[in-house]
Amino acid sequence: GAGVSQSPSNKVTEKGKDVELRCDPISGHTALYWYRQSLGQGLEFLIYFQGNSAPDKSGLPSDRFSAERTGGSVSTLTIQRTQQEDSAVYLCASSFDSNYGYTFGSGTRLTVV
């Protein structure tokens, strides 16, 4: 597609449930990033995929968070046993060469009630 596509755009879930957030990057972009944006906060790095290399998971806040990227394209961010503090906008970005900037998706707004 022409841009980075994220789905769903909004998700409301009950505390304790698992959620999956999807990111479809721009075709040909080898790098894919997940960030989290909480109310009044900056962007918090979560995880980074580059080609076939092992992902950089250093930003994942707990072992309830995981992500995968299948076939070097679509990525899924999974949050298990969601907590209220997980409520945030989850942004995905992709890049052919990250030193020239990312292209961001519109994000998934997650609300845990």
Added chain:
Amino acid sequence: AQSVTQLGSHVSVSEGALVLLRCNYSSSVPPYLFWYVQYPNQGLQLLLKYTSAATLVKGINGFEAEFKKSETSFHLTKPSAHMSDAAEYFCAVSDLSNFGNEKLTFGTGTRLTIIP
């Protein structure tokens, strides 16, 4: 590790006035620097980037930024504010020394309000 500090979480300017959004960075190596804009309920859009070429960088929508190594700054300016400039602006730095993992580190953002 690199970091970015944005001075002023909220900035208000009158329509037609100068816009100045401040960003200072910390990096042990020459950085790449970026400004992104986020309009309500949208993702982030790249405004401009500095990648070690010209120190004065021009971006979209009439914005520009100047890289000043001596001041470790990369402030964003626009000569005349327009109502459509109301948004949140993020400064970001990329760590060139971490080849293969060029993730961006973002500032906490500055919300720009334009007063009619």
